[in-house]
Amino acid sequence: MSKVVLKVENISKQYRLGQLGTGTMSHDINRWWHKVRGKEDPYLKIGDSNDRSVAGGSEYVWSLKDINFEVEQGEVLGIIGKNGAGKSTLLKILSQVTTPTTGEFKAKGRIASLLEVGTGFHPDLSGRENVFLNGAILGMSKAEIKSKLDEIVDFSGVAKYLDTPVKRYSSGMMVRLGFAVAAHLEPEILIVDEVLAVGDAEFQKKCLGKMKDVAGQGRTVLFVSHNMAAVKNLCTKGIILKNGQLIFSGDSDDACNKYLGMSMDQAQDSLELRKDRTGTGEILVEQMYFSDFYGNSVAQLISGEYVKLNLKYKKTIKENLTDVFLGITIRNESDIVQTVIATDETKTALNVNKNEGFIEIEMPKLMLRGGSYSITIMISTQANILKEHKILDRVENALFFTVERGDYWKVGNINRPSGYLQDVAIISK
Template sequence: MSNIVLKAENISKQYRLGQLGTGTISHDLNRAWAKLRGKEDPYLKVGDANDRSKSGGSDYVWSLKDINFEVKQGEVLGIIGKNGAGKSTLLKILSQVTTPTTGQVKVKGRIAALLEVGTGFHPDLSGRENIFLNGAILGMTKTEIKSKLDEIVDFSGVAKYLDTPVKRYSSGMMVRLGFAVAAHLEPEILIVDEVLAVGDAEFQEKCLGKMKDVSGQGRTVLFVSHNMPAIKSLCKTGLYLKYGEIIKQGRIEDVLSEYLYENKEIAESGIIPENFHRQAGTGEAHFKKVAVVNNTNQIVKVLQFGETFKIMLEFEVFKEISECTVCFIISNNVGDNILFGRDKNQSVLRSKKFEKGKHSVQIEMNTKMMPGNYSVTVGIIYTKEGNTIDWVENIYAFKVASSGYGGQDDYPYYTVHGFVEPDTIWNYNK
C-alpha cells in the first residue's frame, strides 16, 4: 500500500556469545564454502532463544527471529517487552545502525532516531555544532537547520550551554538536546527508545506532547518505553516482543493487555522467584510473596463479583529499617493505576520499624471490584525521604468474574463501567 512508510520482512538477528566479531576463522570458512555451493549459512540453523535467565547449549543466540510488521504514515507504534526482548536491536536495524542477519527493511523517507543517550553526537563538538551535524546527516541544508535552531534550543532548555562541548553535558541534558534535534528536524519517521526515562517528569510530558504533534503532522513515530500509561496515551497500535519474537501485534489495548497479564504471572502460590528482576530499591528488604486471598484465606486467581478479598504480603528484611511504610497499587489490564493503598498509621507516625528477619501482613479490602483483569504492585518506602526500599510491579494477576458472589446478583450490564463499585447511600426526595 502507498501509505506504508516502513516494512520489516522476516527480520532476524543472530549474535555469537562471547565474541566481538562474527566468529572464528573456521566458522567464516564454513560460511564461505556453503555460499559457494549455493547452500544456506550453516549457522543460521543453530542458536538459542534470547532468554537471558537460562544457559543454552549453543554459542549463538537469536536476538530477533522472523519479525514481520508494517507501519503506515502518521501511525504511532508502541514497541513493548521486558529487558532483553530485542526492542533496541530492532530499532537499530530499522535505523540502519546495524544490519539484520536475514530479512530486509523497506523505508520510505528520512529516519531520525534517538536510541541511547548521546546518539549521533560528537562529544568534542558543542551543542550548536551537533545540531548542524545531525541535520546534515538527515540531508537538511544549513538554511533549513538555521530556521529550526531557535525552536530546538527553546525545547531542549540548554541555551546556556549551547556552545559547550556535549561531553560536559549531564545525561539529562544530552537526552533533552538529542530529542529536540530528532523531533524538530522534520524526519518522516521518528524512532525513540526508552531513553526518555533519563529525563525529568516535566520534560517527559513535553516529549510525549511533541510526539503527538509529530504524528498529527502525518509523520510516523516508533516509541519504545516501559511506561505503560505513556504507551497507551500516545500509541494506537502496538508490538509485543518476547525473547526476540513477536508475541502479539495490533490494537494497543490488546497488546498491552497481553503483555501485562503475561508478565504478572508468577507461581500459583504467589512466591516470587529468587532471580526475579526488581525495578528499583535499596535492597534492604525484598518481597518474597504476594497474593490475593479470599475470606477463607485461600490464594485465588479469580474472584466473583461482590466478593471481598485480602492482599497477603511476605517480605524479608536484611538490615533493620525504620520510618518506612508498606504500600500497594492495583492496576487494570492496560496498566492504569486505579487503587493505591498504604498503612496510614505508618505514614503519620513515621515510626514503623521492621527488624531483621521475615515479616508478613494481610491487608483487608472492603472494595467491590468490577469484572475485569487486574494486577498488584507492592512497595516498601521510606516515609520521610520517599526513597524506595523494594518495589515489585504487576507481580500478581487476578480476575474478577461477572457472576455474583454467595448468591448475590451477577454484574447486570454487558459493558463494564469503571473499576470499583463504592458503598453508597441513596436518599430520594419527592
C-alpha cells in the same frame, strides 16, 4: 487513502552469546568452508529462542525470529515487550545500525532514528556547533538546520549557553539540546526509543506534545516503550514482542491490554516454579493469594472490604531466620507504584523458625480503587547503618490481581476507578 510506508518481511537476527575470542575463528572458518562449497551457514540452523531465564544449550540465540509487519503513513506504532524481547534489536535493524541475519525491510522516504539524544556531541564544541553536527549526523542538511536554528534553540531553552562548550553543560541541558535537534527533524518515518524518560516533567510534556505534532503532520512514528500509559496515549497501533517473536499486532489499546494480560498469564505459573527471582534463596515464597477473614481464597477483591494476603513460605536452611524484612510493593497497570507495605516501617519483628509456614497480612479495609494491580515481594535481612540488606528472595510481579470498584465509605456509592482511597474527614467551617 492509506499507504504502506514501512514493510518488514521475515526479519530475523541471530547473535552469538559469550565472548568473541579465540573460539570465534574456528566458527568463521567453518562458516566460510560451507559457503565455499555452496552450503548453508551451519550456525543459522541452530540457536535457541530468546528466553533469558532459561540457559539454553546453544551458543547462538535468535534475538528476533521471523518478524513481519507493515506500517501505514501517519500511523504511530507502539512496540512493546519486556526487557530482552527484541525491541532494541528491531530498532537497530530499522535504523540500519545493524543488518538482519535473514529477511528484509523496505521503506518509503527518509528514516530518522532517535535511539539516543545528542549522538556525536563533541564536548569541546559549543552548543551551536554541536547543533549543526548533531543535525547533520541525524541526516539534516546544513541549510535545513540553519533555517531551524532559532526554533531549536528556543525549544531547548539553553539560548544563554549556546556559545559555551557543551562539556560545561549540565546533563539535563545536554539532553534538552539533543532532543531539540531531534524534534526538528522532518523525516517521513521517525523511530523513537524511550528517550522520553529523561529531563524534568515540564520538558517531558513538551517532548510528548512534539511527538504528537509529528504524528499529526502525517508522518509515521515507531515508538518503543515500557510505559503502557504513553503507548495508549500516543500510539494508534501496537505490536508485542516476546522472546524475539511477534505475538500480537493490532490496535494500540488492544496491544496494551493483551500485554498486561500476558504478564498476568506468566504469574499464573505457580510461584514456586518461577525462575525469575533474585536473592540467596534461604527462604522462598511459594504461594501468594488473597483470602477472606476465614482463610478461604477469594478471586475478586472489592474496594473497602476486608482482605487478607497470605504468603506461603519455605525455609531452605536449617538455621532460624530472625528479624527479617518483608516488603510488598503494589503497582498499577502503568507500572506506577501505588503503595508499599514494609515491616521496618511498622516495626514488625518477623522471625522464621519453621521450615514451612504462612505470613498473613491483614487489610481491614482495602484502600485500592478499581483496576489491575501487581505485587512485587521481597524478603531480606534488615538493613542498618553498618550493613546493607541481603536479599533472601525477591519476585517481581509475583501476583496480579484486579480490584472491583466498591463502596469504601459505606454510603451506598460506588467509588471512582483507578488510584487509591484516602481515609478522610471533611468538615466545613
